[in-house]
Amino acid sequence: MIITLTTDFGLKDPFVGAMKGVILGLARNVQIVDITHDIPSYDVAEASIVLYEACRYFPAGTIHVVVVDPGVGSARRPIVFAGNVKGTDQIFIAPDNGVLSLVLGSGIVRQITNTSLFHHPVSQTFHGRDIFAPVAGHLAAGIPIESVGPAVSDAAAHSSILKPTVLRVDKFGNLLTNLRREQLGRGFAIRAGGIEVRRVLASYAEALPGEIFAIEGSAGLIELSLNQASAADRLNLGRGAEFEVETGSLNQ
Amino acid sequence: MIITLTTDFGLKDPFVGAMKGVILGLARNVQIVDITHDIPSYDVAEASIVLYEACRYFPAGTIHVVVVDPGVGSARRPIVFAGNVKGTDQIFIAPDNGVLSLVLGSGIVRQITNTSLFHHPVSQTFHGRDIFAPVAGHLAAGIPIESVGPAVSDAAAHSSILKPTVLRVDKFGNLLTNLRREQLGRGFAIRAGGIEVRRVLASYAEALPGEIFAIEGSAGLIELSLNQASAADRLNLGRGAEFEVETGSLNQ
Amino acid sequence: MIITLTTDFGLKDPFVGAMKGVILGLARNVQIVDITHDIPSYDVAEASIVLYEACRYFPAGTIHVVVVDPGVGSARRPIVFAGNVKGTDQIFIAPDNGVLSLVLGSGIVRQITNTSLFHHPVSQTFHGRDIFAPVAGHLAAGIPIESVGPAVSDAAAHSSILKPTVLRVDKFGNLLTNLRREQLGRGFAIRAGGIEVRRVLASYAEALPGEIFAIEGSAGLIELSLNQASAADRLNLGRGAEFEVETGSLNQ
Numbered sequence: 222m223i224i225t226l227t228t229d230f231g232l233k234d235p236f237v238g239a240m241k242g243v244i245l246g247l248a249r250n251v252q253i254v255d256i257t258h259d260i261p262s263y264d265v266a267e268a269s270i271v272l273y274e275a276c277r278y279f280p281a282g283t284i285h286v287v288v289v290d291p292g293v294g295s296a297r298r299p300i301v302f303a304g305n306v307k308g309t310d311q312i313f314i315a316p317d318n319g320v321l322s323l324v325l326g327s328g329i330v331r332q333i334t335n336t337s338l339f340h341h342p343v344s345q346t347f348h349g350r351d352i353f354a355p356v357a358g359h360l361a362a363g364i365p366i367e368s369v370g371p372a373v374s375d376a377a378a379h380s381s382i383l384k385p386t387v388l389r390v391d392k393f394g395n396l397l398t399n400l401r402r403e404q405l406g407r408g409f410a411i412r413a414g415g416i417e418v419r420r421v422l423a424s425y426a427e428a429l430p431g432e433i434f435a436i437e438g439s440a441g442l443i444e445l446s447l448n449q450a451s452a453a454d455r456l457n458l459g460r461g462a463e464f465e466v467e468t469g470s471l472n473q
Numbered sequence: 474m475i476i477t478l479t480t481d482f483g484l485k486d487p488f489v490g491a492m493k494g495v496i497l498g499l500a501r502n503v504q505i506v507d508i509t510h511d512i513p514s515y516d517v518a519e520a521s522i523v524l525y526e527a528c529r530y531f532p533a534g535t536i537h538v539v540v541v542d543p544g545v546g547s548a549r550r551p552i553v554f555a556g557n558v559k560g561t562d563q564i565f566i567a568p569d570n571g572v573l574s575l576v577l578g579s580g581i582v583r584q585i586t587n588t589s590l591f592h593h594p595v596s597q598t599f600h601g602r603d604i605f606a607p608v609a610g611h612l613a614a615g616i617p618i619e620s621v622g623p624a625v626s627d628a629a630a631h632s633s634i635l636k637p638t639v640l641r642v643d644k645f646g647n648l649l650t651n652l653r654r655e656q657l658g659r660g661f662a663i664r665a666g667g668i669e670v671r672r673v674l675a676s677y678a679e680a681l682p683g684e685i686f687a688i689e690g691s692a693g694l695i696e697l698s699l700n701q702a703s704a705a706d707r708l709n710l711g712r713g714a715e716f717e718v719e720t721g722s723l724n725q
Numbered sequence: 726m727i728i729t730l731t732t733d734f735g736l737k738d739p740f741v742g743a744m745k746g747v748i749l750g751l752a753r754n755v756q757i758v759d760i761t762h763d764i765p766s767y768d769v770a771e772a773s774i775v776l777y778e779a780c781r782y783f784p785a786g787t788i789h790v791v792v793v794d795p796g797v798g799s800a801r802r803p804i805v806f807a808g809n810v811k812g813t814d815q816i817f818i819a820p821d822n823g824v825l826s827l828v829l830g831s832g833i834v835r836q837i838t839n840t841s842l843f844h845h846p847v848s849q850t851f852h853g854r855d856i857f858a859p860v861a862g863h864l865a866a867g868i869p870i871e872s873v874g875p876a877v878s879d880a881a882a883h884s885s886i887l888k889p890t891v892l893r894v895d896k897f898g899n900l901l902t903n904l905r906r907e908q909l910g911r912g913f914a915i916r917a918g919g920i921e922v923r924r925v926l927a928s929y930a931e932a933l934p935g936e937i938f939a940i941e942g943s944a945g946l947i948e949l950s951l952n953q954a955s956a957a958d959r960l961n962l963g964r965g966a967e968f969e970v971e972t973g974s975l976n977q
Contacts, residue, residue: 223749225742235527238477238508242530245475245504249532252749253506254757256742275739278746278844278854280753340530350530487779490729490760494782497727497756501784505758592782602782 222361223252223279227272228288228349229260236347240286240354243340247358256285263291265320270388270399270442273323277307286357287315288349299352300376301360301369304328312360314353317376323399323442325376334370385411387462388442394451396458400443406468411435413445413464414456474613475504475531479524480540480601481512488599492538492606495592499610508537515543517572522640522651522694525575529559538609539567540601551604552628553612553621556580564612566605569628575651575694577628586622637663639714640694646703648710652695658720663687665697665716666708726865727756727783731776732792732853733764740851744790744858747844751862760789767795769824770965774892774903774946777827781811790861791819792853803856804880805864805873808832816864818857821880827903827946829880838874889915891966892946898955900962904947910972915939917949917968918960 224244230236237258244251256275260268268289276285290297298317304310306324315321317332333352336343338359343351356369389397396413402421405411411418421435421443428434428448433455438444445452453459476496482488489510496503508527512520520541528537542549550569556562558576567573569584585604588595590611595603608621641649648665654673657663663670673687673695680686680700685707690696697704705711728748734740741762748755760779764772772793780789794801802821808814810828819825821836837856840847842863847855860873893901900917906925909915915922925939925947932938932952937959942948949956957963 223753225746232507232509233511235508235523238479238506238523238527239530241506242477242527242532242535245506246530246532249475249504252753254742254745254749255736256739257736259737271739271742275742275746278743278750280746280750283746484759484761485763487760487775490758490775490779491782493758494729494779494784494787497758498782498784501727501756 222248222250223254223283224248224357224361225254225256225276225279225283225285226258226288227256227260227268227275227285228258229262229264229268230258230288230349232258236349239347239350240288243350243354244358244361247355248361251358251361254279260289263289265289265291265318266386266388266399269320269323270397272313272320273306273442276311276313276324277309279309279311281309281311284312284314284357284360286349286353287313287320288353289320290316290318290348292316292318293346293348298373298376299333299348299356300373301331301333301356301366302328302376303331303366312366314357314360316348321376323401329372330374330376331366332370332373335368338364338369385464385466387458387460387464390453390460394447394453395438396445396452396456397438398443398445398464400466402437402443404468405435405443405466408468410467411443411445411464412467413462414458416456418445474500474502475506475535476500476609476613477506477508477528477531477535477537478510478540479508479512479520479527479537480510481514481516481520482510482540482601484510488601491599491602492540495602495606496610496613499607500613503610503613506531512541515541517541517543517570518638518640518651521572521575522649524565524572525558525694528563528565528576529561531561531563533561533563536564536566536609536612538601538605539565539572540605541572542568542570542600544568544570545598545600550625550628551585551600551608552625553583553585553608553618554580554628555583555618564618566609566612568600573628575653581624582626582628583618584622584625587620590616590621637716637718639710639712639716642705642712646699646705647690648697648704648708648714649690650695650697650716652718654689654695656720657687657695657718660720662719663695663697663716664719665714666710668708670697726752726754727758727787728752728861728865729758729760729780729783729787729789730762730792731760731764731772731779731789732762733766733768733772734762734792734853736762740853743851743854744792747854747858748862748865751859752865755862755865758783764793767793769793769795769822770890770892770903773824773827774901776817776824777810777946780815780817780828781813783813783815785813785815788816788818788861788864790853790857791817791824792857793824794820794822794852796820796822797852798849802877802880803837803852803860804877805835805837805860805870806832806880807835807870816870818861818864820852825880827905833876834878834880835870836874836877839872842868842873889968889970891962891964891968894957894964898951898957899942900949900956900960901942902947902949902968904970906941906947908972909939909947909970912972914971915947915949915968916971917966918962920960922949
């Protein structure tokens with residue numbers, strides 16, 4: 222069994238070590254893989270995309286633990302999502318703050334309510350060690366996923382991360398967004414920086430001269446691009462910029 | 474079997490990789506877990522607290538290797554401590570420079586003298602690879618702990634790290650010290666910054682207005698605090714500040 | 726089976742996680758060890774020395790994956806080298822850009838041509854994930870090494886890394902070079918900074934006053950040194966400086 226970790230804890234403090242100790246105490250033979258612990262503090266959007274890009278390469282049944290959790294100690298729910306990402310069944314354990322929004326798809330989200338799975342006493346500030354790590358350890362050790370708590374239907378659906386947003390600008394000026402191809406459907410309109418994009422190209426070569434177009438990048442996310450020039454400069458958009466998407470009601 | 478590593482080697486150089494190679498050459502199926510390799514160079518006090526905070530979450534029998542070793546190549550002894558930390562039996566391998574002072578308790582300290590366990594030739598500058606890693610590997614592979622060398626009774630007991638010291642100031646101004654609750658006993662007096670503290674509170678709510686009080690922090694170490702204000706500012710104390718503690722002779 | 730990773734990817738991005746996912750999908754029980762992911766971007770020389778210093782401590786049969794690959798997407802070949810390094814048989818997977826030049830010795834280099842081993846689709850920019858990681862995973866899973874592709878005889882033999890070069894200056898001013906003792910043979914002359922060195926000393930104590938001499942450093946590489954003074958200052962040489970070596974034709 223494999224458990225991956227994605228956090229904003231950094232590597233100087235004992236936090237990551239403590240999480241691994243808790244996991245190994247429950248599931249001695251698990252393989253723990255660090256995706257990264259260098260997510261900028263509280264940057265849920267960055268964590269969501271790093272997780273999304275990395276998780277797809279892991280074998281079926283991998284458990285991904287994500288702890289970027291600005292709301293730790295508040296009422297935000299801890300959740301488990303078991304579902305299919307890019308054709309592979311995987312399990313995600315995270316706070317319900319939108320960090321899973323890029324991977325949520327076909328599958329079931331459960332709220333973690335079974336406190337007998339926790340590491341006690343549960344601190345108010347370190348649910349990574351006391352809730353997320355032990356739940357991962359118990360799941361790796363074979364408890365049925367139903368035992369974590371009841372299914373919920375409203376996970377992270379309203380998170381701000383789901384607003385169409387520029388997640389990153391690469392060095393060529395391509396705007397990497399948080400949109401997946403399948404979210405756009407067949408008829409759509411992306412409105413950003415005063416222009417409208419209505420088609421996803423298969424390759425750069427299809428672009429008309431000077432055309433801003435959408436393309437599915439290597440991460441599986443929609444990028445807004447301009448052939449051999451900077452879309453970011455042309456549209457005057459940068460990291461964090463939000464834009465509009467209309468889907469479903471349009472014919473191609 | 475699990476081996477953890479805590480060093481000040483950083484991750485840019487081949488040092489950590491070499492240690493892991495040596496360990497895996499002796500105990501192929503061991504799980505190696507990095508606590509951190511980002512201890513500031515030679516910072517024995519920082520290493521001692523990070524180790525203490527992390528080690529308690531690992532299962533019984535875990536071997537913790539700590540290499541923050543400003544005296545490498547000098548006469549300081551390499552030691553192994555097998556003992557009980559917070560209810561769990563664990564093993565520690567480190568230079569005898571005080572880095573284990575927070576975990577030393579009930580148990581036996583042995584000086585590592587059995588050179589047949591070393592990786593030869595033994596360099597004068599890299600005992601992590603040539604002494605500490607191979608001893609950990611041999612122990613993980615099952616040699617009896619007695620074979621490392623004779624028991625000693627004076628390990629790190631007089632280390633400067635045992636002087637009551639402020640290890641860290643958190644962002645709220647709480648003074649995190651190197652004192653464990655059990656070291657204070659029932660009657661004690663902490664004298665720091667011109668005031669005297671004689672009781673350990675169970676929660677912040679018990680504090681009198683403006684009172685500097687002691688509380689056991691999430692790391693199990695005594696913190697000096699001031700409710701909703703900065704104890705560091707009030708006492709004018711910072712990282713590394715030493716203070717006085719009187720124990721045993723006082724009644725509550 | 727053990728697989729080590731040495732890259733310039735850093736730990737903030739999903740790259741290393743994706744490589745590990747691909748490996749574990751092919752060889753679930755492999756032990757993955759990070760040598761470092763903090764090689765400066767594109768610094769093939771630095772990667773070659775870190776790899777050389779670390780790899781020798783791993784047990785026979787270890788697979789070392791090195792991805793410092795400024796030519797990714799160009800015609801440079803991916804290769805596998807299976808051979809003997811310091812008495813131990815090991816396997817190396819890397820781009821053929823000279824990064825293996827310090828470990829290449831007795832053994833066979835093969836060009837990786839068997840595309841059925843790749844992770845498809847193969848990106849133009851991330852051969853670490855799509856070529857090097859899956860080839861490592863397949864080898865760890867037991868495919869015969871011959872199946873990766875045909876033996877080649879001209880691997881990296883003409884790389885600039887093989888020019889005698891100062892790889893690093895340590896804090897004492899010793900010049901750490903890319904030369905191994907055995908490359909010098911019995912009669913040699915190193916010409917650097919206007920002086921000539923013709924002997925390798927066994928210890929600093931053998932040096933004449935003010936003599937620049939060669940010595941085999943702890944990494945097994947030739948260093949140019951000056952007892953209790955800085956060879957770098959004396960010779961006015963720094964990192965990256967090239968110098969001349971004449972071998973074979975000289976008698977001692």
